[in-house]
Amino acid sequence: MADIRDYYRKNFLYESHRLMLPELREKVVHTCSRCKFFITVVGRSEARPGCAALIPQYARTARRVPEKLDAAELLRVLGRDGLERVLAGAAPHRQACGLFQPRA
Numbered sequence: 001m002a003d004i005r006d007y008y009r010k011n012f013l014y015e016s017h018r019l020m021l022p023e024l025r026e027k028v029v030h031t032c033s034r035c036k037f038f039i040t041v042v043g044r045s046e047a048r049p050g051c052a053a054l055i056p057q058y059a060r061t062a063r064r065v066p067e068k069l070d071a072a073e074l075l076r077v078l079g080r081d082g083l084e085r086v087l088a089g090a091a092p093h094r095q096a097c098g099l100f101q102p103r104a
């Protein structure tokens with residue numbers, strides 16, 4: 001009888017496939033731009049993508065996430081470090097993270 005470890009080691013078809021839990025699929029196939037937490041942070045001279053999941057009042061999903069938020073307002077609520085985290089968290093073509101939720 002063949003050793004089961006050899007079966008997987010010598011099976012090249014098995015080697016090229018990845019196993020994925022069904023609930024992970026939605027996060028892997030989507031990008032930030034399809035997430036309900038994806039926002040545009042509008043500043044004085046530019047607008048940048050951001051992640052509302054890092055803003056406490058929207059993270060709990062109690063309030064509807066708007067498409068655009070004012071950078072000055074976020075700076076007042078979150079502080080400089082919090083705003084930097086919001087701006088660094090999302091990009092339109094970045095693979096969705098574990099907090100992904102599809103837009104309604």
Ligand code: SF4
Nearest residue numbers: 032035051096097099
């Ligand atoms: S970083 Fe995660 S939670 Fe934020 S917009 Fe992207 S997928 Fe959504």
